Amino acid sequence: MPMHVYPENALTQLEFDKVAAILLNYCQTPIGKELVQEMRIHTHLKYIQTALSQTQEYKFIKSANQYFPSDFVLDIRRDLKLLGIPGAQLTGEQWLIVRRLTDHMHQVFRWFDAERQAAFSNLHEVISTSYYEKQIIDSIDIVIDERGTVKDNASEDLAKIRHQLFKRRQDLRRIFDKVISRLAKSGYTADIDESFSNGRRVVAVFSEYKRQVKGFFHGESDSRKTAFIEPEETIELNNEIYELEQDELKEVQKILRQLTAQLSPYSSLLLTYAHIVGHFDFIRAKALLAIDMNGNMPQLQNTACTNLINAYHPLLFMYNKVSGKKTFPVNLQLDDDTRILIISGPNAGGKTVSMKTLGLNQVMVQSGLLVPVSELSQMGIYKQLFIQLGDTQNLAFELSTYSSHLMHMKHFIENANGKTLFFIDELGSGSDPHLGGAFAEVILEELSHKHAQGIVTTHYLNLKVMANHNKGIVNGAMQFDEVKLEPLYQLVIGKPGSSYTFAIAERIGLPKHLINRARKLVDTHHFELDKLLNRTEQDLQLVQQERRDLHKKQKENDTLQLELKKVLEKEKHLQQVNLLKEQNRVAEEKFTYLKEMERNLKQIALDWKKSEKKEDVMKNLYNLLFNKNDKIVINKLAKKVDKQYKESSDPILIGSMVKLKKNYQVGEVIGFKGKRAIVKVGQLPMNIDIEDLLVVQKIDLEETKEVDKLRKVNISEIGIKIKKINEKGKSSRKN
Numbered sequence: 001m002p003m004h005v006y007p008e009n010a011l012t013q014l015e016f017d018k019v020a021a022i023l024l025n026y027c028q029t030p031i032g033k034e035l036v037q038e039m040r041i042h043t044h045l046k047y048i049q050t051a052l053s054q055t056q057e058y059k060f061i062k063s064a065n066q067y068f069p070s071d072f073v074l075d076i077r078r079d080l081k082l083l084g085i086p087g088a089q090l091t092g093e094q095w096l097i098v099r100r101l102t103d104h105m106h107q108v109f110r111w112f113d114a115e116r117q118a119a120f121s122n123l124h125e126v127i128s129t130s131y132y133e134k135q136i137i138d139s140i141d142i143v144i145d146e147r148g149t150v151k152d153n154a155s156e157d158l159a160k161i162r163h164q165l166f167k168r169r170q171d172l173r174r175i176f177d178k179v180i181s182r183l184a185k186s187g188y189t190a191d192i193d194e195s196f197s198n199g200r201r202v203v204a205v206f207s208e209y210k211r212q213v214k215g216f217f218h219g220e221s222d223s224r225k226t227a228f229i230e231p232e233e234t235i236e237l238n239n240e241i242y243e244l245e246q247d248e249l250k251e252v253q254k255i256l257r258q259l260t261a262q263l264s265p266y267s268s269l270l271l272t273y274a275h276i277v278g279h280f281d282f283i284r285a286k287a288l289l290a291i292d293m294n295g296n297m298p299q300l301q302n303t304a305c306t307n308l309i310n311a312y313h314p315l316l317f318m319y320n321k322v323s324g325k326k327t328f329p330v331n332l333q334l335d336d337d338t339r340i341l342i343i344s345g346p347n348a349g350g351k352t353v354s355m356k357t358l359g360l361n362q363v364m365v366q367s368g369l370l371v372p373v374s375e376l377s378q379m380g381i382y383k384q385l386f387i388q389l390g391d392t393q394n395l396a397f398e399l400s401t402y403s404s405h406l407m408h409m410k411h412f413i414e415n416a417n418g419k420t421l422f423f424i425d426e427l428g429s430g431s432d433p434h435l436g437g438a439f440a441e442v443i444l445e446e447l448s449h450k451h452a453q454g455i456v457t458t459h460y461l462n463l464k465v466m467a468n469h470n471k472g473i474v475n476g477a478m479q480f481d482e483v484k485l486e487p488l489y490q491l492v493i494g495k496p497g498s499s500y501t502f503a504i505a506e507r508i509g510l511p512k513h514l515i516n517r518a519r520k521l522v523d524t525h526h527f528e529l530d531k532l533l534n535r536t537e538q539d540l541q542l543v544q545q546e547r548r549d550l551h552k553k554q555k556e557n558d559t560l561q562l563e564l565k566k567v568l569e570k571e572k573h574l575q576q577v578n579l580l581k582e583q584n585r586v587a588e589e590k591f592t593y594l595k596e597m598e599r600n601l602k603q604i605a606l607d608w609k610k611s612e613k614k615e616d617v618m619k620n621l622y623n624l625l626f627n628k629n630d631k632i633v634i635n636k637l638a639k640k641v642d643k644q645y646k647e648s649s650d651p652i653l654i655g656s657m658v659k660l661k662k663n664y665q666v667g668e669v670i671g672f673k674g675k676r677a678i679v680k681v682g683q684l685p686m687n688i689d690i691e692d693l694l695v696v697q698k699i700d701l702e703e704t705k706e707v708d709k710l711r712k713v714n715i716s717e718i719g720i721k722i723k724k725i726n727e728k729g730k731s732s733r734k735n
Helices: 015-026 028-038 045-063 077-083 093-111 114-119 134-143 156-186 205-210 234-290 313-324 349-363 401-415 433-449 462-464 503-506 512-521 524-610 614-628 630-644 701-734
Strands: 004-006 189-197 201-204 213-218 224-231 308-310 330-334 338-346 384-388 420-424 454-459 473-481 488-493 645-647 657-660 668-674 676-683 686-690 693-698
Touching: 015 028, 015 234, 015 313, 015 349, 015 433, 028 234, 045 234, 077 234, 093 134, 093 234, 134 234, 156 189, 156 224, 156 234, 201 205, 201 213, 201 234, 201 433, 205 338, 224 234, 234 630, 308 349, 313 349, 330 349, 330 454, 330 488, 338 349, 338 433, 349 384, 349 420, 349 454, 384 401, 401 420, 401 433, 433 462, 454 668, 524 614, 524 686, 630 645, 645 657, 657 676, 668 686
Parallel strands: 004 384, 338 454, 338 473, 384 420, 420 454
Antiparallel strands: 189 201, 201 224, 213 224, 308 330, 473 488, 645 693, 657 668, 657 693, 668 676, 676 686
């Protein structure tokens, strides 16, 4: 059921027709454009939810630069309807277009794989009741080639006819070439040797020689200098070719009729394909419009309510976007507790724009269009929309502006209910301020009692006052910079606004004595109240500025806290990484130790079998298994080995003295086995990787003693120097 709109031009007053015109330009297909023209303002939640979700999903596809099949834009509904008529015949070119449509739908069905069906479930609903029929393309491909011509092998008769045609045309070409050659030697042919007349091949000769050429005369050129004659030798061949061409045409038509009859059961399916293409084009157009106007999907409610957060007037946003101007958002709320919002303030301050922002966004949402509001906004569903904007004087019925205004109000009051959204611009204007203001109060009270929701703009002081005493009616004000004399285009809920009458008069330079006279004529209480509203609004602007500054500092503080948290998390992560590295290092050392132990045990097992001195083997085994102070022993052994041996760069040969890098044991190389050396350490031969060995030479004991003496001398000299330095330091401190 569509929304009831009053008056008939209400949507035009809200400029919804301009939105539809922009949307129309985004459409590529005739069906898509028809869907735009048929748009209705719906009141069924499920329909609106699906339409908005489809547009939101397509918007995501376009914003992410993903591909979606949308290249078929032709309207072939008339051809497809012809397909369903018994005895009809589609041409080869028409079948090519049908094939393109079917192939396009194949791409669409393939696009919706299992993953995309889940991600874009609302878009998938468009094709959920249809299917792809492979037989259509297969049947067309058997008969029609890529140029739209019926194939030679479409039937046996056609293949025979075309084969004969080919042979006859070859014969005709051969004979005709001989005739032209003969006539050219005689000088009979004109500048152009040959031509065609009524589909038959003719020779072009000078008119004065036309009687010398035997054949059928087909006519002369406009200048009568050239005659066209079908040579006698080719007349019979031309007749045969003509008959074969007629047979070919009949056979082609027969094949096309058979193909049409064969695929006629799919006419309704193909029509469904065409409508699916148009529907996707319509959704695509809505998505492109949403991208241009920064449209989003609000949270839909199945009740009459509105909570707009950072809402923009769609058209104003797009126009300002093109011209580089700033557009100011509106925040407002309407529900059963806050039914009517009275907006006051100076002229040209944005009262009507704020009202239209809600109105246009509401009809757009209920039409399935995304709107330029925050995604946190909540928008309900209204079943009636009443609008009264601007001068509604009706000359045809001799109604004044105020009379026409009251006629509209009569309709509002008689038909309003809890599902009604209304907008009234300058309520009560056009009459005596006191009487018009009184009627305006009564109208608002009645609309509030009927639980209708809406926005009213006014300058009447009594309406600003009544809002504070009536439940469900609240004040709102458009802010104004009194110093710069500029509107701020910001709506503030909860307070009435001043009209800034005298302030504006003073700023534009009206004579002061006129302004003072006007002040005296105004009721004292009225003037004081307007002055109070003026001062209150300025104070509120200061408070809001301080709030913005506080909010900015709070955001900076939140940012710093977030950065600190990131640093702490990073440091914690580094500690964990270092801990894991250390654990891995310990594990690697343990693994190496176990591998070395396994290798040593295997060697001892071999030695046990070969050695006659079992006691030595057992001693080695005992040392291997029960030496708990390996590191201490190795360190001591390293010091001992370093005193007795020095490293050498000589190559490792049999007989070389070598040191084991891992445990500093020294042995003699007694053989090689591949890349490993057999080293005899004590009585135990060991199989060790060559890379783990260093060649060493024994140090002479006398040299060692001399080195130790030098070290002792150096150490004693250093001790004496340190002692002298300390004594100097003590004497300087005493001084």
